[in-house]
Structure formats: structure tokens, C-alpha cells
Amino acid sequence: xxxxxxxxxxxxxxxxxxxxxxxxxxxxxxxxxxxxxxxxxxxxxxxxxxxxxxxxxxxxxxxxxxxxxxxxxxxxxxxxxxxxxxxxxxxxxxxxxxxxxxxxxxxxxxxxxxxxxxxxxxxxxxxxxxxxxxxxxxx
Numbered sequence: 001x002x003x004x005x006x007x008x009x010x011x012x013x014x015x016x017x018x019x020x021x022x023x024x025x026x027x028x029x030x031x032x033x034x035x036x037x038x039x040x041x042x043x044x045x046x047x048x049x050x051x052x053x054x055x056x057x058x059x060x061x062x063x064x065x066x067x068x069x070x071x072x073x074x075x076x077x078x079x080x081x082x083x084x085x086x087x088x089x090x091x092x093x094x095x096x097x098x099x100x101x102x103x104x105x106x107x108x109x110x111x112x113x114x115x116x117x118x119x120x121x122x123x124x125x126x127x128x129x130x131x132x133x134x135x136x137x138x139x
């Protein structure tokens with residue numbers, strides 16, 4: 001069972017990870033991004049069934065970036081202290097989590113709720129004109 005989630009918005013500079021990172025530029029090809037995330041997560045020891053969840057979460061966040069911002073974004077992936085972290089960074093508005101799933105007849109709005117359900121922790125950080133959605137999964 002996932003750990004309790006903490007969703008926060010912090011108006012300050014986004015702290016850099018201490019571990020070695022892999023970065024991918026989100027432009028238009030979400031399929032290539034999924035391959036990048038899957039390979040990076042497997043290489044850092046995330047079990048295959050959790051790799052699928054991470055890949056889905058990042059895909060949802062990147063799709064959100066491409067639909068609601070201009071200029072794309074970037075994805076940063078790293079492992080640290082028994083956890084895999086992934087930042088999806090763009091210049092879009094702060095994301096709002098904790099809203100739950102929309103009504104069954106709603107056309108949109110499930111992406112962030114899906115991310116929140118499948119990750120161990122979701123944190124939103126803002127600063128220096130960027131919004132970062134940081135997700136964490138235990139290794």
C-alpha cells in the first residue's frame with residue numbers, strides 16, 4: 001500500500017537533487033519520453049510493475065505540459081535513499097491535486113488524479129517561473 005501522500009505548493013526555488021540525474025526534454029514525442037523513463041527507472045532498480053506505473057504518471061504529466069503550456073518542458077529522473085524521483089518541469093500554472101476523479105461523464109480531468117493514485121508521493125513546487133511536479137516511488 002502506498003505511503004500517505006503529501007501535496008504541497010512551495011513558493012521558493014526548487015531544490016536540486018543530490019544524486020546523478022537523467023534529463024529529457026519534453027517537446028512533442030511522448031512515446032520517446034516513455035521509453036526514456038522506462039529505461040531510466042529500470043536501470044535505477046525500480047521493479048517492472050512499478051516502472052509501468054511511473055511511465056503512466058510521467059506520460060500524464062507530460063501530456064498536461066504539452067496541452068496547457070507553451071515551450072514544452074523537461075523530465076528529470078534520479079534515485080536517492082531507496083526512492084525513485086521524477087520531476088516534470090514546465091512554465092505552466094501550478095497543478096492542483098487532491099481533487100479526486102471527475103464525474104464519469106467528464107471528458108477531461110483524470111490525468112492528475114491518476115498520477116496522485118499511482119505514486120507514493122506527489123509534490124508541487126514553484127519558483128523562478130517554473131512549476132515542478134515531483135513524484136516519488138519507493139524502490
